[in-house]
Amino acid sequence: MNGPDFSAHTPTPEPSSSADSGTPESASAADSLRVLVSCVLAWAIPGLGHIASGRIGRGIVFAVIVLSLFLGGILLEGKVYRPEPGEPLTYLAAVGAAGVGLPYVVAQKAGWNLGDIRSQSYEYGTTFTLVAGLLNLLIVLDAYDVATGRR
């Protein structure tokens, strides 16, 4: 009686080594990078983090509203806060306004940040630009939740 015929069986491949891309460690690093990129994109351009994570409709809503709020604030001749030496609260306000991302940088560089204090809509415009930044900071946190799968 012949023994079992192993010649027809091809040897199963050995499990891949830790240097390959399919290990839990490398997958975790890739996930962390993806989450980080999503958050950075969400800060830089409002809504872009959600669009990058596949939530296109939500991202577009965020983009339209936050950018409209920021641009509306500038058109209302409001100020875009920047840190002013000797005025400690402006540092806090600047952090909030800078939450809107690259539009904040553009506004500062283009000189749209000064506003006109004599304008009737100055306070409203300033509030609009500040709240646009604060809302985008919330959106960044939401983009983190979306990227990590909590939402």
Add this chain to the structure above:
Amino acid sequence: MVNSHFLYLVLFAAAVGAVLGAMLRNDVREAARLAMWITLSLVGTALVLAWAMYFISP
């Protein structure tokens, strides 16, 4: 440019409501409902406070 305090109030409330509604609800209808609720609450609260300040002002 129309300088209306109430218009700016409504626009601001609508923007905040829309962002929070889209963020806190996954269903479009639920998001719109929450956004409307937040907007009306903000406008209503502002009106109540405005009238309160009117009556307590000297």
